[in-house]
Amino acid sequence: MVKQIAPALTARLTWYVALQETYACRSHLEPGFFHFFAFPEISPYPSAYIKDNLLVMEVVVRLEDKATQAMARFQEHLWKQIGIEQAHLIRWLGCRVTYAAPRGLFCFGTERILVCGEASGLLNLFGEGISSALASGRIAGKVSVNSIEQKVPPGRFYRQEIETEKRKTISTFNYKTLLFREGSAFNFKKGLHAMDWKERLIFCQNLLKWRLTLKT
Numbered sequence: 001m002v003k004q005i006a007p008a009l010t011a012r013l014t015w016y017v018a019l020q021e022t023y024a025c026r027s028h029l030e031p032g033f034f035h036f037f038a039f040p041e042i043s044p045y046p047s048a049y050i051k052d053n054l055l056v057m058e059v060v061v062r063l064e065d066k067a068t069q070a071m072a073r074f075q076e077h078l079w080k081q082i083g084i085e086q087a088h089l090i091r092w093l094g095c096r097v098t099y100a101a102p103r104g105l106f107c108f109g110t111e112r113i114l115v116c117g118e119a120s121g122l123l124n125l126f127g128e129g130i131s132s133a134l135a136s137g138r139i140a141g142k143v144s145v146n147s148i149e150q151k152v153p154p155g156r157f158y159r160q161e162i163e164t165e166k167r168k169t170i171s172t173f174n175y176k177t178l179l180f181r182e183g184s185a186f187n188f189k190k191g192l193h194a195m196d197w198k199e200r201l202i203f204c205q206n207l208l209k210w211r212l213t214l215k216t
């Protein structure tokens, strides 16, 4: 649908492949946190966390790269560095993904066609889009009812009402806020305090390298 409505905009999007694997295993990965591994040589986006006592691992690669190879690199790293043992694959999921927000490439439809959810570009930096999909769907429904009552097309109202969701999504791509603001998703201070100076230097190098390899 978006390709039909806005072909020029769609052509500007950079597409990636996301791969998620879930393991039953013995692990020393700290639970309760979303762990991001800023190692561009593994993938632009290696992350892992514990959910329901299972280890969930994710990688994101460019379309021309192989997600399975990136996952193998990530596994090798995690297995060695975090101490993952007796791993048994439970689930394997993958899809194509694009990040429209950092370049403002949203498509909310036309005057009479409303696009909501991930299709419109409402996907945050962490690849989360459920809450904005629900919120934008609700807004689309509400403005549609109003527009029928007022006998006007809903597009303009939708674009006005969706602005807050749009800004929320964009704000997750603000790395300064993300890394240094208290209470944000990354507990940056805690991580830095746990490192010695040499490790901090390597970490900053990797983070910078990672940021430079990220093309949105």
Ligand SMILES: Cc1cc2nc3c(=O)[nH]c(=O)nc-3n(C[C@H](O)[C@H](O)[C@H](O)COP(=O)(O)OP(=O)(O)OC[C@H]3O[C@@H](n4cnc5c(N)ncnc54)[C@H](O)[C@@H]3O)c2cc1C
Pocket: 018, 019, 020, 093, 094, 095, 116, 117, 118, 119, 123, 127, 128, 129, 130, 131, 133
């Ligand atoms: C592995 C993985 C893990 C994720 N983890 C999280 C997470 O932890 N938290 C989070 O917030 N988000 C997560 N997401 C993202 C989240 O799932 C999506 O952002 C969200 O589901 C988007 O909702 P949506 O309704 O916009 O689109 P979708 O859920 O993709 O729904 C679109 C629907 O439209 C259907 N469809 C497509 N084309 C057509 C067509 N031509 N005709 C008819 N039907 C069509 C599809 O079959 C699908 O059912 C994850 C995604 C993946 C792939």
